[in-house]
Amino acid sequence: MKRAPLLNILLPFVAGIIATFHFTFALLPTLLVAAGLLAAVVAMTFVPALRKLHHSLFQLTLACFFVSMGIAMVALRDPYADPQHYIHHTETDGRYRMRLLVDDTPVERARSYRVRARMLQVGGADTTVQTCGQVMLYLRKDSLAAALCYGDLLEAEGQLTLPVTAERPGEFDYREYLWRKGFARQCWLERDRWQRVGHRNGGLMGWSKALQRRLVGRLQQSGLPHAQQGIAEALLLGWRGDLEEETQAQFRDAGILHLLCVSGLHVGIVAALIGMACQPLRRRGGQVATALLQLAGIWLFVAMTGMAPATLRAGVMFSLFVMARLFERSNNSFNTLSAAALLLLCIRPMLIVDTGFQLSFAAVFGIALLYQPFCRLIPLPHPKNRSKNRVLYTLRQQAYRLWQLACLSTAAQLGTLPFTLYHFHQLTPYFLIANISVVPLAGVLVGTTLLLVLTTPLPLVAQGVAWLLGQELNIVEAITRWIQQLPGAVVDNVYCDMVTAALIAAWIVTAGVWLNRAEKSDLSDGSDLSDRS
Numbered sequence: 077m078k079r080a081p082l083l084n085i086l087l088p089f090v091a092g093i094i095a096t097f098h099f100t101f102a103l104l105p106t107l108l109v110a111a112g113l114l115a116a117v118v119a120m121t122f123v124p125a126l127r128k129l130h131h132s133l134f135q136l137t138l139a140c141f142f143v144s145m146g147i148a149m150v151a152l153r154d155p156y157a158d159p160q161h162y163i164h165h166t167e168t169d170g171r172y173r174m175r176l177l178v179d180d181t182p183v184e185r186a187r188s189y190r191v192r193a194r195m196l197q198v199g200g201a202d203t204t205v206q207t208c209g210q211v212m213l214y215l216r217k218d219s220l221a222a223a224l225c226y227g228d229l230l231e232a233e234g235q236l237t238l239p240v241t242a243e244r245p246g247e248f249d250y251r252e253y254l255w256r257k258g259f260a261r262q263c264w265l266e267r268d269r270w271q272r273v274g275h276r277n278g279g280l281m282g283w284s285k286a287l288q289r290r291l292v293g294r295l296q297q298s299g300l301p302h303a304q305q306g307i308a309e310a311l312l313l314g315w316r317g318d319l320e321e322e323t324q325a326q327f328r329d330a331g332i333l334h335l336l337c338v339s340g341l342h343v344g345i346v347a348a349l350i351g352m353a354c355q356p357l358r359r360r361g362g363q364v365a366t367a368l369l370q371l372a373g374i375w376l377f378v379a380m381t382g383m384a385p386a387t388l389r390a391g392v393m394f395s396l397f398v399m400a401r402l403f404e405r406s407n408n409s410f411n412t413l414s415a416a417a418l419l420l421l422c423i424r425p426m427l428i429v430d431t432g433f434q435l436s437f438a439a440v441f442g443i444a445l446l447y448q449p450f451c452r453l454i455p456l457p458h459p460k461n462r463s464k465n466r467v468l469y470t471l472r473q474q475a476y477r478l479w480q481l482a483c484l485s486t487a488a489q490l491g492t493l494p495f496t497l498y499h500f501h502q503l504t505p506y507f508l509i510a511n512i513s514v515v516p517l518a519g520v521l522v523g524t525t526l527l528l529v530l531t532t533p534l535p536l537v538a539q540g541v542a543w544l545l546g547q548e549l550n551i552v553e554a555i556t557r558w559i560q561q562l563p564g565a566v567v568d569n570v571y572c573d574m575v576t577a578a579l580i581a582a583w584i585v586t587a588g589v590w591l592n593r594a595e596k597s598d599l600s601d602g603s604d605l606s607d608r609s
Contacts, residue, residue, distance in 0.1 A: 092146020331507030442491015
C-alpha cells in the first residue's frame with residue numbers, strides 16, 4: 077500500500093462514516109478530537125524528539141484522525157441538522173399542504189409512479205413555512221404523472237408517513253435505508269390531491285434531463301420492436317421506463333443485468349471507443365488532445381443519461397483515471413480509485429449505503445486487485461513465435477484475449493460478490509459464460525445505438541442502422557434466453573448477513589494480496605484501468 081497512500085486514508089474515513097450508524101457523536105467534541113489528533117500528527121512529523129517514536133504509533137494516530145474526519149463529515153453534511161428541514165415543522169402521519177419541486181424523472185411501479193421531490197413549503201390550516209429536505213412521492217398512475225419532469229413545481233395535499241420498517245431482525249430496513257439517503261418521509265397522492273403549477277429552470281441538471289428525454293423520443297421513433305427499444309434506451313441513456321419485466325428477468329438470470337444499468341461499464345466503453353478513434357492522434361504525440369476528447373466524451377455521455385447518480389460516479393472515476401494516465405500515474409489504480417471514492421464521500425458521506433456506489437467501486441477494486449494475477453496464470457504468447465507459425469500465433473493471441481476477458485469478468489464478479497450476496501441473496505453460476513459472450517458486444521451495441529440516435533433525422537440511414545441494431549439485439553436475446561433456461565441458472569435464498577459478507581470480503585482481499593505477492597509485484601502496481609475498459 078506504500079504507493080497508494082489515499083487508500084490508507086479512505087479506509088479509516090469509511091470506518092468513521094460507518095461508526096455513525098451505530099453510535100451518536102456530537103460535532104464539536106469530534107472536531108476537537110480531530111484537531112488534537114492533527115496536532116499530534118504534525119508534532120510527530122516535525123518535532124525531532126517525537127520523530128523517534130515508533131512508526132506504527134504515527135500510523136495509528138493518523139488513522140484515528142481520518143476516522144474522526146469521517147464522523148465529522150457525516151455531521152457537517154447531515155441534512156436533518158438544518159432547522160428549516162420539514163421534519164422540524166411537521167408531525168408523523170400529519171396531513172399538510174405542500175409545495176414541491178420534482179427532483180428526478182418519475183419511475184413507473186406496479187400501481188403508481190415514484191417521484192423524488194424537494195419540499196419547498198409546508199403548511200397546515202393557517203400557516204405556511206419555507207422548508208427544505210427530500211420526500212418520496214407516490215402518485216396514482218395516469219398520463220399526467222407520467223409526464224412530470226425534473227424542475228416541475230407541484231401544489232399538493234397529503235399525509236406524510238414513515239416508510240415501512242423491518243418486521244424481524246436481520247431483514248432489510250427500508251425506512252433506515254431511505255433515512256440515510258435523505259428521505260425522512262413518504263407521501264401517497266391521489267390524482268385530485270395534486271396539480272402542476274409551474275416549472276423551475278433546472279440549470280445544467282434540467283438541461284441534461286431534457287436532453288435524455290429528446291434522445292429517448294428519437295429511439296421511440298426508430299421503428300424497433302418495443303422490447304428491443306427498451307433495451308436500447310436502457311443501454312445508452314439509462315432510461316428504464318420502456319424496459320419489459322421479461323427482458324429484465326432474462327438479463328438478471330444470466331448475470332448481466334448490469335448491462336441495462338448505465339454505470340462504469342458504459343462510461344468505460346465510451347472512453348475506450350474515443351481512445352481507439354484517437355490512436356492516430358496519440359501516435360503523433362497528441363496525448364493531451366486525446367485525454368481532453370475522452371473527458372469531453374465521458375461528460376457528454378453523462379449528460380445524455382440525465383446525470384443519473386451512478387453515471388456521475390462513473391464519470392468522476394474514469395475522469396480521474398484519464399488524468400492519471402495523462403500525468404503518467406497509470407500504474408497506481410488503487411490511488412486513483414481511492415481519490416474518486418474520497419471525493420464523492422466528502423460531498424455525500426451517505427453514498428456509502430448506496431448499493432450502486434458499493435457495487436461500482438467493488439467491481440473496479442476487484443479488477444485492480446485480481447485481474448493481473450489471474451492473467452498471469454496463462455503466459456502471454458511470445459512475439460518471437462510470430463515468425464515461426466503466424467496462424468498458430470494469431471490463434472493463441474485471440475485465445476489469450478478471450479482469457480483476459482474471462483479474468484476481467486471473474487475479478488469484477490469476485491469484487492462484488494460480498495455485496496451481491498448481502499443485498500440480493502442470490503448467485504448466478506453462469507455469469508462467466510454470459511459475460512464472455514455478451515459483454516464484448518456491449519461496445520458494439522452502445523456504438524450502434526448512438527449512431528441510430530444521431531441518424532434519426534436521416535430516415536433511410538436510420539432505417540438501416542435500426543435493422544443492424546435489431547440483429548445485434550436478437551443475438552443478445554438468444555444468448556440470455558439460452559442461459560436463463562440452463563439448469564440452476566439462479567441460486568436463490570442464499571443467506572448472508574453483514575458479518576458473513578465482511579468475512580467473504582476479507583478472504584477475497586487476502587487472497588488477492590497473496591496472489592500479488594506471489595508474483596513479486598506490489599499491490600498497487602496494477603496496470604491502468606482505462607486500458608482494461
